[in-house]
Amino acid sequence: MxxxxxxxxxxxxxxxxxxxxxxxPLIRIGAGENSERAAGKPQDETLAxxxxxxxxxxxxxxxxxxxxxxxxxxxxxxxALLEDEDFLDPIFVSLGEGAPADKAWSSALDEQIADYNxxxxxxxxxxxxxxxxxxxxVLRILRGGQAQVPKIPSGAVICADDLPPSRFLExxxxxxxxxxxxxxxxxxxxxxxxxxxxxxMVVQLGALPxxxxxxxxxxxxxxxxxxxxxxxxxxxxxxxxxRKSRASxxxxxxxxxxxxxxxxxxxxxxxxxxxDLEHADAQYADGIGLMRTEFLxxxxxxxxxxxxxxxxxxxxxxxxxxxxxxxxxFDAGGDKxxxxxxxxxxxxxxxxxxxxRLCLARPDLFKVQxxxxxxxxxxxxxxxxxxxxxxxxxxxxxxxxxxxxVADLRAEGVGATLPELGIMVEVPAAAxxxxxxxxxxxxxxxxxxxxxxxxxxxxxGALGTLMDPLHPxxxxxxxxxxxxxxxxxxxxxxxxxMASDPRCVPQLLYCGLRELSVNAPALxxxxxxxxxxxxxxxxx
Amino acid sequence: MLxxxxxxxxxTGKVRLVHAVGMHARPAVKLTKLAKxxxxxxxxxxxxxxxxxxxxxxAKVMALRAPxxxxxxxxxxxxxxxxxxxxxxDLVATDFPDTGA
Numbered sequence: 090m091x092x093x094x095x096x097x098x099x100x101x102x103x104x105x106x107x108x109x110x111x112x113x114p115l116i117r118i119g120a121g122e123n124s125e126r127a128a129g130k131p132q133d134e135t136l137a138x139x140x141x142x143x144x145x146x147x148x149x150x151x152x153x154x155x156x157x158x159x160x161x162x163x164x165x166x167x168x169a170l171l172e173d174e175d176f177l178d179p180i181f182v183s184l185g186e187g188a189p190a191d192k193a194w195s196s197a198l199d200e201q202i203a204d205y206n207x208x209x210x211x212x213x214x215x216x217x218x219x220x221x222x223x224x225x226x227v228l229r230i231l232r233g234g235q236a237q238v239p240k241i242p243s244g245a246v247i248c249a250d251d252l253p254p255s256r257f258l259e260x261x262x263x264x265x266x267x268x269x270x271x272x273x274x275x276x277x278x279x280x281x282x283x284x285x286x287x288x289x290m291v292v293q294l295g296a297l298p299x300x301x302x303x304x305x306x307x308x309x310x311x312x313x314x315x316x317x318x319x320x321x322x323x324x325x326x327x328x329x330x331x332r333k334s335r336a337s338x339x340x341x342x343x344x345x346x347x348x349x350x351x352x353x354x355x356x357x358x359x360x361x362x363x364x365d366l367e368h369a370d371a372q373y374a375d376g377i378g379l380m381r382t383e384f385l386x387x388x389x390x391x392x393x394x395x396x397x398x399x400x401x402x403x404x405x406x407x408x409x410x411x412x413x414x415x416x417x418x419f420d421a422g423g424d425k426x427x428x429x430x431x432x433x434x435x436x437x438x439x440x441x442x443x444x445x446r447l448c449l450a451r452p453d454l455f456k457v458q459x460x461x462x463x464x465x466x467x468x469x470x471x472x473x474x475x476x477x478x479x480x481x482x483x484x485x486x487x488x489x490x491x492x493x494x495v496a497d498l499r500a501e502g503v504g505a506t507l508p509e510l511g512i513m514v515e516v517p518a519a520a521x522x523x524x525x526x527x528x529x530x531x532x533x534x535x536x537x538x539x540x541x542x543x544x545x546x547x548x549x550g551a552l553g554t555l556m557d558p559l560h561p562x563x564x565x566x567x568x569x570x571x572x573x574x575x576x577x578x579x580x581x582x583x584x585x586x587m588a589s590d591p592r593c594v595p596q597l598l599y600c601g602l603r604e605l606s607v608n609a610p611a612l613x614x615x616x617x618x619x620x621x622x623x624x625x626x627x628x629x
Numbered sequence: 630m631l632x633x634x635x636x637x638x639x640x641t642g643k644v645r646l647v648h649a650v651g652m653h654a655r656p657a658v659k660l661t662k663l664a665k666x667x668x669x670x671x672x673x674x675x676x677x678x679x680x681x682x683x684x685x686x687x688a689k690v691m692a693l694r695a696p697x698x699x700x701x702x703x704x705x706x707x708x709x710x711x712x713x714x715x716x717x718x719d720l721v722a723t724d725f726p727d728t729g730a
Contacts, residue, residue, distance in 0.1 A: 166654040166687070169661060175686035201688065208694065212653055216691075219654070363697075364650045397696070404697045408649060 098316040101294050102547070103269075105310040105589075106280035108610055109289030110328035111267025112321070113244040115303040115314065118256075128189030135181060138190040141230040146171045148226065152258055163254055163278045166216075167223045191231045198224035209393060211384050212364040215277040222253030241266075246303035246312075254278045262288055267305040269294055269312050275361070284610060309590060334591070334621075338613040342373040347619040349598050354619050357413075357606040359584055363401060366408050368609035373616075376412035376470070378606020379532065379584040380405055382419055382458070386427045392454055398461035406469030413470045415532065415606075417513065418458055418487075420476035422447050423537075430454065439546070444477025444513075449486055459494040463505035474511040474532055479518055481525045484510070511579075517542050520566035523573040531574055532606070535585030539563045558587045564600055571601030582606050591618040598622065640710040642703045644721040646675075652695035656725045661687045663720055669707030671717070675699045684717065 128134060149168055153161040170176055176197075183193045198220055205217035241247065243264025251273045260266075268283055273292035283290040289307030300314035304324045308331060313320055347354045357378030358371055365371070385401065386392055393401075406414050421427040422443025430451065435441040448455040462473050475487050488510055498505035514520050515534035523531070535558055540547045542563050545556040557563075567583065574581035582604035587593040589611035597605065598619070607615050648656050652675070664671045664684040672681035675695035681704065682689040695701060701721055705713045 162655055162658075165658050169658045169687040173661070173686050173688050175683050176688035204692075210651075210694070212650060213691075213694070216654055364653075366649060400696055400698055404649060 098300075098320060099298065099314045099551070101297060101312045101314070103291040103294035103310050103312065104275055105290075105307055105608070105610075106268075106270075106273065106275040106277075106292045107283035107288060107290035108307045108331075108614070109267065109287055110307065110324070110331060111244065111246050111265060111289050111303075111305040112324065112328075113246050113266060113303065114242055115248055115269075115300050116241055116245040117248045117299075118241075118252075119249070128187070128192075131185050131187060134184045134188070134190040134193075137231060138180070138184060138194060138227075141190070141194075141227050142171050142177070144230050145223070145227045149255065152255060156258055160254070160258060160282055163219070163282070164258075166219060167255075170220075170223060191228055194227055194231065195224055209385065209387065210364075211274065211362045211387075215274050218251055218253050218277055218279065221251075222255045225253065226255060246305045248297060248303075251277075252279050254282055257282050262286060267291075267307065269297070269303065269305055271295060271297065310586075330591075334614055334617055338617045339370075341617040341620060342370060342613050344616075344620070346375065347616055347623060349603075349619055349623045352603055354598070355582075355604040356612060356616055356619075357415075357582065357584075357604065358609045358612060359606050360405070360609075363404055365609060366405070370612045371609045374412070374609070374612060377405065377409055377414040378582050378604070380414060380416045382417060383421055383425055383427070386419060386421060386430060391429055392457065395457050395461045395464075398458060399464050402461060402465035402471070403468050406465060406471060409469060411470060413472055415472040415474055415511070415530075416462060416465075417474050417476055417532075418445065418455070418462075419448055420444050420513075422477075439540070445475040445483055445487060446477060446479075448475075449483060449490075452490060455487075456490060456494055459491050460498060460505075463491065463495045463498055463507065464503060466506045466508040467504045471508045472511060472530060473508045474513055474530070476513045476534070477515060477537070478512040478526070479516045480522075481527065484512055484526055484528060514538065514566075514570050515541070517566060520570050523570050524577075528579060530580045530582075531570055533567055533570055533581065533583040533585065533602075535563070535567070535583055535587040538566060538585070539587075542566060558585075558590075559593060559596055564596060567597065567602065568600040575601060580604055589615065591615065594618045595622055638706045638710075639704045640706065640714045642714040642718050644701050644703070644718045646695055646697055646699050646701055646721060647724050648721075649697060651697045651699070652690065652693055652701075654691065656721075657687050657690040659725045660717065660720060661685055661690055663716055664713065667705070667707070667709045667713035667716070669705040669710040669713045671703065671705040671710075671713055673701055673703050673717075675701055677702070 146168055149164050153164040180193050180197045184190060202217045202220045205213050208214050241260055244266050246267045246269055248269045250271050257279045267288060268290040270292045271294050275292060280290060289305050291305060291307055291310050291312055294312055302315055304313040304316050355375045357376045358374040359379040360377060361381050362384045402416060422431045423439045432442050442450060465471055478484055491507055495505045495507050509529040511528045511530035511532060512526055513534045514531050515537035536547055539558040543556060543560055545552045547556055571581050581602060583597060583602055584606035588605040589607040591614055594615060671684040673684045674681050675693045703714050703717050
């Protein structure tokens, strides 16, 4: 533990899983901590496990009845597993062979968890925390501990590596509070629960030092530890603004599209994976402004084949119906390494072979994605964009590869077409020389654009306020891109975190942007922010 | 599609999975719950080359990793096999509706 004499606490940035604010004591909770049990005779172990499974099922059913709704549905999966003879039989067989009940149970569950963790689908990966939850509940009963929930003071900011859904449900959230997870995922069940309950949650914070007091801001995905007085004042101001807008925000979704200075503002959503479309607010979007495809690369077998990719893209186009869907080709490298794809041993991966640079260096793999996209392009309103473009030659090289893929497919008698092609604007050089690119549309990746313009690693929490996306230099690059798009008749949108941040939206509109792509949970608030600017404010 | 197999006591059927995210937790729970209401032995598979798995096991159904648009084949044998296959096809074809049951 370090003592600090300065008035400014440390600030850490993660990923938003649920928007909201919490200020309170920082409470760390760990995983199961009971000791192993001594194995009895096989029949005793069998009986012990039967009873433990029975009481676990009862506990979960009680919990489900108490919480109801979506949370109950999540718990149903755990109950179904406890009633699954095909799943349980091998465990009881190993008990017959003399294995202790706790070890047999946890190794069977660990095997399933590993299996889910290695799935290519982020949704399936997220299910592993449900299984860990189930494993720990049965183990607690077997090892004699009742489900002991540590006493958590009301309104605490709870810090854990990850948190299983049933632990979340056992915590009394009536006094507020929030969740700060070192790992975790915005698509986990616990994140769904937190959003449904309105509990702020930030994930992937990395290592955190000990602290007494925490400020958790689920809107900007920050956690401030042992804050100074000024930090607290600013935090409370943000919280108050959030509270006021939240109340009326969701009603705004059903209203017509917002306008600003007489122009329609298009609001699209970003998706990490297909499952994000299940968010209740997603249907109100004008389309998908950014579909990431990196999740396809993280499966155990590496990149999925053309058909699998095609089905994934097609599913999203089907969902979108006539609305536009902008899919970004693989953006690996930098802070998103992919084993077997991204280069190893780069001294500075953020400035290395990443994004389109990497895809052009691996045309064998890139071509598979381009073929799948060319086939999907005949199925809906598809646009494709390339990440990390620095010079026009890269766009043209990608376009040539794409055209080749289309020609190959047609020669094979497969329906394919070249979609509209655009680029991400995230390298400052591209923004400065924007007029040189023959792109049909532009999408500003403000996270990287700001990080490169300000020379600030965006994952380095110690840089704090220096990493300011509203810095005049960043805004200048955005305005420049927007102005070029307006003159060239090429739509320009912004899909970075700035678009989901109500504090940044006015500046983005002043920069000339008329299209923003936000995370689905932020859609209501951003729409309302724009409505306010055009009706209430003196924006004209 | 529901057909009686001529060369055995099996009732078989096929249905396309229209669920947007494929055979994930909630659809799998609904499918196994429904399958368990029948006496018949019910097996499913998500591709012609795969092994048949028990439709009453949620762990096995999840392990199918069946994506959207895959064709689920169902086969059943036993007294209520015909009703079982029809009910499961209906469940998948109507995209796993929420019912009070």
